[in-house]
Amino acid sequence: MEVSALPISPTNKEKLISAGYTNLASLVIVSPIRLSRELQISVQEASNIIKVTLQCSGAVGLDGRHVVLRGAQTAWEMFSDEQNLKHISTGSEDFDGILGGGIHCGEVTEVGGVPGIGKTQLGIQLGVNVQIPIVYGGLGSKAIYIDTEGSFMPERAYQIAEACIMDTLESFRFHRKGAEDCHERMQPNYFLANILYFRICSYTEQIAVINNLNKIVVEQKDVKIVIIDSISFHFRQDFEDMALRTRVLKELSQTLMKLAKKFTLAVVVMNQVTTKRTDGSFQLTLALGDTWSHSCTNRVILHWDGNDRRAYVEKSPSLPQASASFSVTGKGIRNAISHSKRVRMM
Amino acid sequence: MANKLVAHMRLPQPISNLLAARNIQTAKDALSIPEFDLMTLLGVDIEDVRDALARISKVASPPYQTALSLLEERLINDASSGRLPTFLKGLDAVLGGGIPFGVLTELVGPSGIGKTQFCLKLSLIAALPMSYGGLDGRVVYIDTESKFSSRRMIEMGRNSFPEIFYSEGMAQEMAGRIIVLHLTSLSEITESLQQMKLRFLQHEVKLLIIDSMAAFVSGDNERSGSMSRDHLLNCPFSFLKSIAEFSCIPIVVTNQVRGHNNDGTSQYSFLGKDTDNNSEKFMNQVPALGIQWAHAVTIRLIFEAHSGQKFIKVAKSPISPPLAFPFTVCSSGIALLSDDGIEMLGQEINVIRSQGFFSIFDAS
Known part of the structure; x- marks a missing residue:
C-alpha cells in the first residue's frame, strides 16, 4: 500500500x-x-x-479486554482458565497438597526418583484416579500409559482400581445423587478398559508414538492424562550423539507440551536418576542432562528420607518448593502411615 | 517397528525420493533427526516434512491395547503370566507364585551369602517335571566366575526331591537339562544368546541364569571408572530385557556388592548431607552395578546378613510390599526360617549388610 x-x-x-x-x-x-x-x-x-x-496496515489495537492477536491471552483470562482446570489426585492428600490439588491438567509434570521408590506405582495410580466419575469428584476420563520399561503390571492396576473404587464409594456413601448412573462404571474391569497401554521397545517407537498421540487423543475424545514411564530408558542407551539426543528430546518435550495445552490434559513423564559430579562429590540428579531439566513445567522428585518416602516439588512456576511424605500401600499411593502402627525390624 | 523402511510407507513420491537420496532408509533414521534439520537436509517446506513425519510416526508406532485386555491375555496365556516357583513358601506368596516370566530378576548380596545356591536350586526346579511343580524345560546357566558346582546341585536335588533323584536315570536326565556355559566376556554372552534365540522361541529353554553379571565390570572400583562401567553395561541390559520379553522366560541375574564410599552418592543436592551419618555407622555396601542397571531390573532380591541372621529381602517389586525373610543354607539349598516376612520400613529394604555373618562361624 x-x-x-x-x-x-x-x-x-x-x-x-x-x-x-x-x-x-x-x-x-x-x-x-x-x-x-x-x-x-x-x-x-x-x-x-x-x-x-x-x-x-492491518495491525489492531488492544482495548484492554479483548486481545485480538491470535493465540494471545491476558493474564486474567489465563487465571480464570486455570481456576477451572481440574486436578488429578495422587491418592495421598499430603502429596496433592504440595502440588496444589493434584497433577495439573494442561501441564507437563516430570517425576523422578531412585529405583523402587514408587514411580511406576504413582503412574498406575494416576491412570486409575483420572477415571473416577465426575459425580464422585473425579474427571471421568481415559488414560494413556506409555510403558518403555515393561514394568506395568495389569494385576497391580486391578488391585489399585479395586481399592480406588472402594475408597471413593466409601467417602460418598451419604450423598447418592446421580450415583446410580455410574454403577457399571465403578467396576475395576471398566477402569482397566480405559487405560490405553503402549509397550515401547526402542526410542524410535517412543518418538513415533508421541508424534502420533495427537491423532489418538482426537479419536478417543476424553483422554485426560498421558503417562510415560519412563522417558529416559531408551534414550540413555543406544544414542551416541549427545548433542543430537538433546535436540530430539527438546522436540519431544515441545510436542508433549503442545498436546497438554491443546487438549488440556496432564502429561506425566517419569525419569530415572543418575549421579552427577558437583563440587567434587557425587550427587543424585535426574537423568538426561541440564537442557532437559528446562523442558518440563513441573518437576517432582521422589526420595527417601530416613524411612519415609517423600515427594519434593523441585520446580514449578506456581507452587512453592515443598515436600510431603507418602507411602506405597497395597491399595496404591496413600498418606504416610504413622510409625507406631508399623512393625519395625530389630 | 523401528526398522520399517521409509520407502514402503506410501509417502508422496518426491519426499520419498529425497529421503532415499539422503540415505534415510528406516523410521529410525528419519525420526532421530530433529524436524528442522530434516527440512534443511531435504530442502523442502516445513509442512511437507511435518506431513511426512506424521505418516512415518503413524506407521512406526505400535498399536495400543487396554490394560483390561492385557490382564485377560495374561490370565489365558500362561506363557506370559507363568511363574517359576522358588519352593520357598513365603517368597512365592509375595511374588504372586514365584519368579515372573518375561522380566529380569536380580539377586544382590555379599559373597558367600547364598546367591549361587539360590540359582542352583532354581535351575533344578525349572528342570523338574510338571507333576513335581517344575517347568519341565531346559536351563541355560551362564557361569562367569566358575562357581557352578554340579556336585552340590545333585546333592541339593537328592535332599529336596529324593523321589526323583534316587530313581533310575532321572538324576542324569534332570542334570542333563541344565546347560552350563563358561563365558568370560560380555560380547561372548551377547553372541551366544543371539545364537540361542531360536531355542528360546521354541520354548525348549525355560530359564536363563547369569551368575554373575558384575564379574565383567568389577575389579577396580575406581570412581573414574563409574561412568564407563555404566556405559559398558548399557548394551546387555536392554538386550537381556528384550530376550526376556521375546521368549517369555524368567531371567535371573546375580550382582555383587562393593564398598560404599560415603560421598553423598545417594543424596540429592537439595537434601544436604547430614542424613548420611546413619549409613556411615553401618558401613554399608552397595550393588556393584550402578543405578542405571537398578532401574532396568523388575524384581530385586537382596541377600544380606546381620545380627547373626541371613535375610532375603524383596527390595524392588511391582507387586510385593517390602518384606524380609530370614533364611539358612542347608543341604537341600536355601530354606526360609519363617514364611511370614518382616515388613521393612522405608530405606532399610535397600540396605545391604554383611556383618554378623562371620560371627555365625565364630559361634559354631
Whole structure:
C-alpha cells in the first residue's frame, strides 16, 4: 500500500513522500519522535500519522479486554482458565497438597526418583484416579500409559482400581445423587478398559508414538492424562550423539507440551536418576542432562528420607518448593502411615 | 517397528525420493533427526516434512491395547503370566507364585551369602517335571566366575526331591537339562544368546541364569571408572530385557556388592548431607552395578546378613510390599526360617549388610 492512499492531510503526505517514506512498510518501523524531527511536525501529528498507518496496515489495537492477536491471552483470562482446570489426585492428600490439588491438567509434570521408590506405582495410580466419575469428584476420563520399561503390571492396576473404587464409594456413601448412573462404571474391569497401554521397545517407537498421540487423543475424545514411564530408558542407551539426543528430546518435550495445552490434559513423564559430579562429590540428579531439566513445567522428585518416602516439588512456576511424605500401600499411593502402627525390624 | 523402511510407507513420491537420496532408509533414521534439520537436509517446506513425519510416526508406532485386555491375555496365556516357583513358601506368596516370566530378576548380596545356591536350586526346579511343580524345560546357566558346582546341585536335588533323584536315570536326565556355559566376556554372552534365540522361541529353554553379571565390570572400583562401567553395561541390559520379553522366560541375574564410599552418592543436592551419618555407622555396601542397571531390573532380591541372621529381602517389586525373610543354607539349598516376612520400613529394604555373618562361624 502506498503512502499516498493514507487518510492524512496532503501537506503531511507531501512531507512524507519527500522524506522518502513512499510505502507503509517503511513507515511502520519509525518512532513518532523521529518522524516529527524528520518532517518538522509536532510529535502529536507524527504519532497520529503512525496510528493511521498501523490501522491501515492491518495491525489492531488492544482495548484492554479483548486481545485480538491470535493465540494471545491476558493474564486474567489465563487465571480464570486455570481456576477451572481440574486436578488429578495422587491418592495421598499430603502429596496433592504440595502440588496444589493434584497433577495439573494442561501441564507437563516430570517425576523422578531412585529405583523402587514408587514411580511406576504413582503412574498406575494416576491412570486409575483420572477415571473416577465426575459425580464422585473425579474427571471421568481415559488414560494413556506409555510403558518403555515393561514394568506395568495389569494385576497391580486391578488391585489399585479395586481399592480406588472402594475408597471413593466409601467417602460418598451419604450423598447418592446421580450415583446410580455410574454403577457399571465403578467396576475395576471398566477402569482397566480405559487405560490405553503402549509397550515401547526402542526410542524410535517412543518418538513415533508421541508424534502420533495427537491423532489418538482426537479419536478417543476424553483422554485426560498421558503417562510415560519412563522417558529416559531408551534414550540413555543406544544414542551416541549427545548433542543430537538433546535436540530430539527438546522436540519431544515441545510436542508433549503442545498436546497438554491443546487438549488440556496432564502429561506425566517419569525419569530415572543418575549421579552427577558437583563440587567434587557425587550427587543424585535426574537423568538426561541440564537442557532437559528446562523442558518440563513441573518437576517432582521422589526420595527417601530416613524411612519415609517423600515427594519434593523441585520446580514449578506456581507452587512453592515443598515436600510431603507418602507411602506405597497395597491399595496404591496413600498418606504416610504413622510409625507406631508399623512393625519395625530389630 | 523401528526398522520399517521409509520407502514402503506410501509417502508422496518426491519426499520419498529425497529421503532415499539422503540415505534415510528406516523410521529410525528419519525420526532421530530433529524436524528442522530434516527440512534443511531435504530442502523442502516445513509442512511437507511435518506431513511426512506424521505418516512415518503413524506407521512406526505400535498399536495400543487396554490394560483390561492385557490382564485377560495374561490370565489365558500362561506363557506370559507363568511363574517359576522358588519352593520357598513365603517368597512365592509375595511374588504372586514365584519368579515372573518375561522380566529380569536380580539377586544382590555379599559373597558367600547364598546367591549361587539360590540359582542352583532354581535351575533344578525349572528342570523338574510338571507333576513335581517344575517347568519341565531346559536351563541355560551362564557361569562367569566358575562357581557352578554340579556336585552340590545333585546333592541339593537328592535332599529336596529324593523321589526323583534316587530313581533310575532321572538324576542324569534332570542334570542333563541344565546347560552350563563358561563365558568370560560380555560380547561372548551377547553372541551366544543371539545364537540361542531360536531355542528360546521354541520354548525348549525355560530359564536363563547369569551368575554373575558384575564379574565383567568389577575389579577396580575406581570412581573414574563409574561412568564407563555404566556405559559398558548399557548394551546387555536392554538386550537381556528384550530376550526376556521375546521368549517369555524368567531371567535371573546375580550382582555383587562393593564398598560404599560415603560421598553423598545417594543424596540429592537439595537434601544436604547430614542424613548420611546413619549409613556411615553401618558401613554399608552397595550393588556393584550402578543405578542405571537398578532401574532396568523388575524384581530385586537382596541377600544380606546381620545380627547373626541371613535375610532375603524383596527390595524392588511391582507387586510385593517390602518384606524380609530370614533364611539358612542347608543341604537341600536355601530354606526360609519363617514364611511370614518382616515388613521393612522405608530405606532399610535397600540396605545391604554383611556383618554378623562371620560371627555365625565364630559361634559354631
